[in-house]
Structures are given as structure tokens and as C-alpha cells.
Amino acid sequence: MPPCSRHIVDTTSRPALAAHVRLTFNELRGKWAVLAPEKVLWPDEVSADILKRCTGDEPISKIVADLAQDYDAPADQIAPDVLAFVQEWSDRLLIRCSRADAEAAR
């Protein structure tokens, strides 16, 4: 089911690709593709690296830390871009977020 209110993304959000949204490497075209209901999207390398980490297991703070290490870049420089990216994909219902604190309170 879609969310009943808009998820506002912060560093505690745990993003996952929505059900039946698939990230796949297209050999023929040599690039990443996201297959979703009635649309195909072409994330660039960096976007694909974020999407690969959207498993629902990790909060954005951890995703940012991992990317900072892989790209050898300061986490506080990467964080705003990751948050904006996840918010955009969440707004388009391609990513669903749960919240760590919501789980803890349950």
C-alpha cells in the first residue's frame, strides 16, 4: 500500500526500493536501469550506488558513511545530495522509507 502521508526524509530514514521496482544492469546498453510500473529510468553511476544501498536495512546515516568511504569524500558533503535524492525518489514512490525510531518505539 502507498503511504498515507508524505515521508519526510532524514538521516534516520531507512530507504528500500518499492516492491516491483528493480535496479538492473542492462548489458546491451552498458548502463544501469530502474524498471518500475510503466516507466524505465537511467540512474547515473552515483545514483546507482545509492540505489544499491537502499535495502531497507540501513539508515541514511550509514549509507552516507559507506559512500563517503567508497568515494573518499567527507560525509557532510555527500549527505545533502543523498537526502535530496532519496526524498525525490520517495516522492515518486520508487523508494519507500521506514524510520528507525518508529521501529524502536513499537
Next chain:
Amino acid sequence: MTDPVGPPLGILAELTHRCPLQCGYCSNPVELLKANRELDTETWIDTFEQAARLGILQVHLSGGEPTLRRDLEEIIACLSQNGVYTNLITAAVTLTRDRLEAFVDAGLEHAQISFQGAKAETTELVGHYRGGHEKKLQAARWVRELGLPLTVNAPIHKLNIAEVPEFVALALEIGAERLEIANVQYYGWAYLNRSALLPDYDAVMRQVDYVEKTRDELTGILNIDFVTPDYYADYPKPCMGGWGKDAFAITPDGHVLPCHAAQSITSLKFDRVTDKPLKDIWEGSDAFNRFRGYDWMPEPCRSCERKEIDFGGCRCQAFALTGDAAATDPTCKLSPYHDRLRELPAAQEIRKRVLSAGKILAENA
């Protein structure tokens, strides 16, 4: 045409023209094909295997009513095994839960259910199927139970344009991720019935304001895709994202078309999947190459800065309204035929989409 032809992305597969509904704006051609003209299972499977090798990533399984094909689960399984994403586009009035479950087991990834009205009486009035609305609601619940994403498709015209807010409420109530507010496009059946279906200008403008406001309010809750009625536009729509660029359609008898309405352009000849390999048709056939790229364009398109945005608009509409498929789409205000959009035939009752009467209706239109 000097650029090499890139791989195609998507197919609209019209598996059958058979349908339990009789909507007066059906996107199928006015001359509908009977069941005995449909491709057999083996040919569809072979075609989809070729399509996957050619680069196709998504197939929209449509009709008529695609679930009337008894081999639909086999077709879905073939596509799924080849990594192709499948969308089912259904009227959903003859669907059972068992059947839907079989599609999901075969690998179906998304279902789109059409609602002819947001109210039961409108759905019946438009589709001519008793109890259809309740059956659609039931099918939507099954889609949810089976964990598939759901799109509500709402084809909009004069009879239901006032129900647009109710369509939004319906989509939210049944838990759809997507709502398509799809204003009817006036080809084929809809062109035949345009005097009864085309909403007036004020109603369309009210609709545009409402949808834009609501789409913002529902960000992150419901995706609203809005197909505007191009009869009131200043510029044409980028039909198919460009002719022969990303996508094509296949008819129930295997004709491969650059757009699902392309057979209305009687000056073009189309190949069938039974004639030659799909790759040869996509890359080499005259029908696909005729309007690829920009070299075919006459003025005012040729020197227009919008040509890479809208590709000169819709070839079918150009042919229907001017007799020349290469002309600028008359929905463009730069077309010398723009005024023809306002010439509506006298008011008439809606001609129902029925199998045998289409040709007679078209000839007398």
C-alpha cells in the same frame, strides 16, 4: 536518416481485440479483428524472445481485454524469464482471483485497471457492462492482496470530466500508487464519437487547475499522471516520444506499428512478425524509417526550435485532419489547419465499440 537506429525500450502488445466493454473511445482500430485472426501462443512467445534480445525492457500487455487470452500466464512467464518487466492493462470485469494469482506467479509486476467512471452508474453508462464497477473494485482489492503495484486508469471525456475529484478519492481509497487522468485522444472510435465526447474548453481548464493543485498536495502519496486533451493545446504532444525512437505496438494479428493508431495512416504499409525478424522490422522497415529523426519534416516544423521537444506531434492526427501524414500536427497553433479542430460534426449519440459494425460506421461517418 543517417543515425544508427538504437534499441527499442517498450512494446504495447495488443494481444486481442476481444473485450467485454463497449467504450465509445476505444483505442483499438474501428475495424476490429476477430479471434481467428489472433497470433497463436508460439508466435507471441517467439516474438517476445526476439524482443528481449533486441533490448526491450518493458511490455504492456493490453487488448481489447488481454486476460481473455488463455495463454496470458505463459506469455508473462516467457517475458519474466527474459528479464522483461510486465504491465497488465485490464478492464478487470472478467478477471478471477485465481487467474490474477497465476499471473503473479508467472512474474507479473504491475496491474493497471481502467475505471470508466468514478461512480458505478458512470462506469456502466460508458462501458455498457452491468455490475462492472463493483467487479473492478474487487479486482483492485485482489491486486493489493497479491502485493502488486496498482494504477487506476481514468479515461476522461465529456461524460465523466466532472468526476475527476472522485477519481482521485477512488484511487486513494483502493490504495493505488498511480492514477492516470488520461484525457481521451481523438483517433479511431473517439474521433468517430468526438462530438459526444469532447469536453468544452472551460471544463478542461477547470480540470487542469484541479489536477495540478492535487498532484502537489499528494506528492509522496499518489502519483498522478496527466494526459491533457491536445485539442485545446497550443503545441502538440510528443507522440510516442518520437516515431520509431523507443517503442512500438504489435496488433493481435502481428502487425508491428510505430504507434498503436498508425494503421489509420492508409499510405503506410506495415510488416508482420510472421513476415520477417522483429529486428529487421524495427531497424529497416519503411513504415518505421518514414518519420524517424528530423529530415522528413516540412515547414513549419523543420526550422522550429520545438522539433526536438514534440517531434512535430502526432502523425495519425496529421493524416486524419489534413490527409498528409507528414504535415505539422494540427493541434499546433503554427499549423495552417489548426482551425479544423473546432469543426465538430453535429451532435450524435455515441456509437458503441462492437466487433462487426465498425467498418460500416467509419464509411458513413
